[in-house]
Amino acid sequence: MRARLVTTLTLAAAILALAAASAQAWVNWAYKHGIRSGESVYGPRVVLAENLVEPQGVGIICAGIRGYGLYCPPSAESVIFFAGGLVTSEPYAHDHSSFTSGFSAWWQ
Amino acid sequence: MNHSRRSRRRRWCLSLFAPTLVSASALAYVAISSGAGAAVAASPPTAAALYPALGDTAPLGLTLSSLAPGPQEGAQQPIWHTPPGAEDNRPAPQTIRRLPSTDPRLESWIAESTTGGICLLLAPARPVNGARPIGATCTASAEHLREGTYLTYQYPESNEVAIAGVAPAGATAIDVTFADGTTQALPVVGDGWSLQSSRVPVSLTASPEGSTTQIGGE
Numbered sequence: 001m002r003a004r005l006v007t008t009l010t011l012a013a014a015i016l017a018l019a020a021a022s023a024q025a026w027v028n029w030a031y032k033h034g035i036r037s038g039e040s041v042y043g044p045r046v047v048l049a050e051n052l053v054e055p056q057g058v059g060i061i062c063a064g065i066r067g068y069g070l071y072c073p074p075s076a077e078s079v080i081f082f083a084g085g086l087v088t089s090e091p092y093a094h095d096h097s098s099f100t101s102g103f104s105a106w107w108q
Numbered sequence: 109m110n111h112s113r114r115s116r117r118r119r120w121c122l123s124l125f126a127p128t129l130v131s132a133s134a135l136a137y138v139a140i141s142s143g144a145g146a147a148v149a150a151s152p153p154t155a156a157a158l159y160p161a162l163g164d165t166a167p168l169g170l171t172l173s174s175l176a177p178g179p180q181e182g183a184q185q186p187i188w189h190t191p192p193g194a195e196d197n198r199p200a201p202q203t204i205r206r207l208p209s210t211d212p213r214l215e216s217w218i219a220e221s222t223t224g225g226i227c228l229l230l231a232p233a234r235p236v237n238g239a240r241p242i243g244a245t246c247t248a249s250a251e252h253l254r255e256g257t258y259l260t261y262q263y264p265e266s267n268e269v270a271i272a273g274v275a276p277a278g279a280t281a282i283d284v285t286f287a288d289g290t291t292q293a294l295p296v297v298g299d300g301w302s303l304q305s306s307r308v309p310v311s312l313t314a315s316p317e318g319s320t321t322q323i324g325g326e
Contacts, residue, residue, distance in 0.1 A: 049177030049189065050177065050189060052196070054196075062262075063243070064262075065241070066264075067237055067264050068236055068237055068239050068241050068264055069232075069236055069241050069261055069262055069263055069264050070261070070262040070264075071230070071241075071243030071245070071259055071260070071261055071262075072259070072260045072261075072262070073245035073257075073259060074245075074257055074258050074259075074273075074321065074323070077197075077245050077246065077247060077248060077257075078196065078197060078245065078246075079243060079244070079245045079259075080198060080243065080244045080245075081241065081242075081243050082177075082187070082188060082189050082241070082242050082243070082244075083177075083180075083239045083240075083241055084177075084180060084183060084186060084187050084239050084240030084241060084242065085177055085178055085179055085180035085181060085183075085187070085239065085240075086177055086178060086179050086180065087180065087239055108177075
């Protein structure tokens with residue numbers, strides 16, 4: 001009886017941990033993607049809460065979620081845009097510098 | 109015979125260790141004369157020493173959540189997601205502190221980054237299209253810790269731009285120059301400064317001394 005209870009609880013904990021891990025998995029939507037000065041590159045329309053943009057190079061790359069705004073760093077640093085909860089929209093990146101550069105980005 | 113053997117052994121020891129001792133002495137001299145000794149004596153100031161706001165105990169006004177994000181729930185205050193085991197450069201959750209507000213339309217926070225840099229988090233004080241957006245950026249390392257950082261937020265379908273920053277260490281004001289040629293001096297309060305405007309900011313200069321930073325780079 002006790003062994004069955006322990007097994008059930010362990011299984012439940014494993015399922016919960018797996019669900020949490022999959023719910024928090026980052027999805028890469030751009031990998032070392034080129035971007036021109038002033039250009040915005042959009043990802044897929046999805047249900048997301050967060051857009052993480054990392055520059056590849058020295059360009060200033062901003063992180064946006066369409067309809068919710070755009071965050072820009074002062075230099076070639078990564079930016080995290082958290083919408084506070086799930087929204088249906090598109091993650092995007094914007095080149096805020098005066099030259100062509102590159103970036104990688106993830107949503108979750 | 110015994111004496112002679114001991115003497116030979118002493119000479120053998122000397123011949124073995126003398127070059128090692130000479131090399132070690134020479135290396136120590138080179139290290140000290142090249143300044144390595146000085147580097148050990150004068151370690152760079154920590155983020156907490158440069159930015160007293162990191163020691164502030166005022167209410168955070170921010171919900172930290174390590175849970176997977178759920179639907180928008182009309183939260184009274186912004187939520188910052190702190191995923192467990194995150195390996196990228198992001199604000200260290202336990203170091204996040206609220207910066208005094210210098211513009212009632214904005215909220216901002218300072219934090220140490222997970223890689224030794226300094227971070228700025230910025231959120232509009234009111235929901236945007238039903239969401240509570242919040243953004244963060246961190247400098248990559250402690251190398252340019254004194255220079256502070258900042259973040260701009262462009263509202264959707266609007267000309268309004270929000271900008272907030274951690275001022276360079278020792279700065280008392282930030283002079284903002286806008287695209288139309290006008291300028292505005294912003295006071296630094298508790299290491300922070302912020303502004304929301306429909307004018308487009310193009311450069312920042314820290315007072316009393318500091319270089320000018322072009323927003324968007326050179």
